Amino acid sequence: MAAAIEAARTNAHIDIIIAERLDRLGKKILATGNGRCNFSNINASVDNYYGNDSNFTAWCLKRFTVNDTVNFFNQLGVFPKEEEKGKLYPFSGQASAVLDCLRNEAERLGIKAVTGFHAVSVGRRKNAFIIEAKDGRVLYTDRLIIAGGGCASPSLGSDGSCFELMRTLGHRVSELAPALVQMKTDTSAIKGLRGIKVNGLLRLIQNDRYIAEDEGEILFTDYGISGPPVFQLSARLPFNNNITASIDFMPEYSPKEIYDILEYRRDNLSYTTMENFFSGLLNKRLGNLIARRVGIEKLSFNVGGLDKQLLWSIASVIKDYRLEIKGTKGFENAQVTAGGVLTSDFDDKTMESRLIKGLYACGEVLDIYGDCGGYNLQWAWSSGRLAGKSAAEAMM
Numbered sequence: 094m095a096a097a098i099e100a101a102r103t104n105a106h107i108d109i110i111i112a113e114r115l116d117r118l119g120k121k122i123l124a125t126g127n128g129r130c131n132f133s134n135i136n137a138s139v140d141n142y143y144g145n146d147s148n149f150t151a152w153c154l155k156r157f158t159v160n161d162t163v164n165f166f167n168q169l170g171v172f173p174k175e176e177e178k179g180k181l182y183p184f185s186g187q188a189s190a191v192l193d194c195l196r197n198e199a200e201r202l203g204i205k206a207v208t209g210f211h212a213v214s215v216g217r218r219k220n221a222f223i224i225e226a227k228d229g230r231v232l233y234t235d236r237l238i239i240a241g242g243g244c245a246s247p248s249l250g251s252d253g254s255c256f257e258l259m260r261t262l263g264h265r266v267s268e269l270a271p272a273l274v275q276m277k278t279d280t281s282a283i284k285g286l287r288g289i290k291v292n293g294l295l296r297l298i299q300n301d302r303y304i305a306e307d308e309g310e311i312l313f314t315d316y317g318i319s320g321p322p323v324f325q326l327s328a329r330l331p332f333n334n335n336i337t338a339s340i341d342f343m344p345e346y347s348p349k350e351i352y353d354i355l356e357y358r359r360d361n362l363s364y365t366t367m368e369n370f371f372s373g374l375l376n377k378r379l380g381n382l383i384a385r386r387v388g389i390e391k392l393s394f395n396v397g398g399l400d401k402q403l404l405w406s407i408a409s410v411i412k413d414y415r416l417e418i419k420g421t422k423g424f425e426n427a428q429v430t431a432g433g434v435l436t437s438d439f440d441d442k443t444m445e446s447r448l449i450k451g452l453y454a455c456g457e458v459l460d461i462y463g464d465c466g467g468y469n470l471q472w473a474w475s476s477g478r479l480a481g482k483s484a485a486e487a488m489m
């Protein structure tokens with residue numbers, strides 16, 4: 094929609110059609126930001142993006158900046174609200190406001206929407222593109238912008254079919270993987286923790302090195318872990334092997350401070366058993382798992398029996414609780430697709446294909462994805478507007 098709006102604003106003498114496979118436009122927007130639409134982030138820069146060549150985003154993010162996004166939506170009525178870590182939301186807290194303003198503006202500009210149009214093939218006749226839908230309907234156009242997203246959350250429209258369309262046009266598509274998604278872990282390490290939420294520092298470790306970290310609420314599930322830091326760090330999982338997660342359950346304290354806290358508890362609670370030792374410090378069920386990890390199998394173990402070595406072991410497990418990553422919850426649950434149509438076959442100044450004149454691509458269909466926190470929608474707006482502007486200018 095942003096591409097179509099920018100095209101219509103740039104050149105009033107062209108007919109613009111949005112072809113959408115679902116029965117209405119922009120369904121995914123309603124689901125973003127837990128229904129609040131985290132539509133951008135004031136910190137967005139090239140460093141927040143991944144792909145074979147993340148520098149591809151540089152020119153586009155400079156041409157259509159975060160400020161441009163804020164102004165674009167503010168002009169259409171969506172007043173911005175900045176929240177933690179630079180995340181931007183509509184002040185009203187409703188994703189529907191973002192979708193409504195885009196739809197109203199598209200309508201005002203005379204942009205036509207053809208819904209229920211599932212494009213399954215694209216061909217060329219002379220200089221025109223012929224797009225055929227599953228139900229046999231056909232559209233002809235001089236310029237074509239592919240903005241069909243990736244494979245993440247297919248129930249919201251993006252079923253990966255645009256990768257196939259791009260392949261038939263001769264474009265290469267890199268390996269695909271789900272990102273911004275829950276992580277599956279070794280379940281024995283989280284047995285009994287299902288439903289527990291803790292505040293912690295999550296780290297990813299590869300070859301004994303921390304490669305990323307984020308702090309926040311971590312939710313334990315029957316398959317692994319979820320929550321904001323998990324989604325955030327899952328951006329680093331695609332195409333990276335041998336990654337282990339580590340949780341620091343008391344990031345505010347050093348190992349020595351935790352040792353002192355534990356020693357104090359041991360001395361004051363020496364009359365009780367391990368079953369009660371963590372109560373009031375950590376979640377009880379988590380405490381039981383930590384006890385097991387340091388070799389205390391029986392919860393009837395007397396607290397008074399915790400020697401120096403055991404206290405240090407407990408402190409170090411609290412600071413560094415290791416979980417083997419076994420995968421992710423897949424495209425069905427992912428917010429974005431890592432990988433996509435190779436950007437090396439596109440001009441970063443226009444988003445036009447280097448292989449086929451008049452063909453453009455933008456957003457998630459390209460081999461670019463961003464961190465969690467408004468960066469992916471910012472990329473969709475920036476690249477969409479650049480593609481729309483370029484395509485419309487080429488028809489002047």
Ligand SMILES: Cc1cc2nc3c(=O)[nH]c(=O)nc-3n(C[C@H](O)[C@H](O)[C@H](O)COP(=O)(O)OP(=O)(O)OC[C@H]3O[C@@H](n4cnc5c(N)ncnc54)[C@H](O)[C@@H]3O)c2cc1C
Pocket residue numbers: 112113114115118119120121122124125126127130131132133210211212213240241242243245246249250251252253254255427428429455456457458466467468469470471473
């Ligand atoms: C649950 C969820 C929450 C998210 N929250 C946020 C957030 O708060 N902030 C953020 O920055 N990002 C968020 N994202 C990611 C963000 O929504 C996407 O990166 C962004 O929408 C991609 O934009 P796009 O225009 O490239 O593709 P999409 O938004 O996926 O739009 C593609 C459109 O093309 C249509 N289409 C696909 N194939 C065809 C076809 N063959 N024929 C016709 N039409 C087709 C689809 O139906 C869809 O409407 C979230 C994603 C999900 C799934």
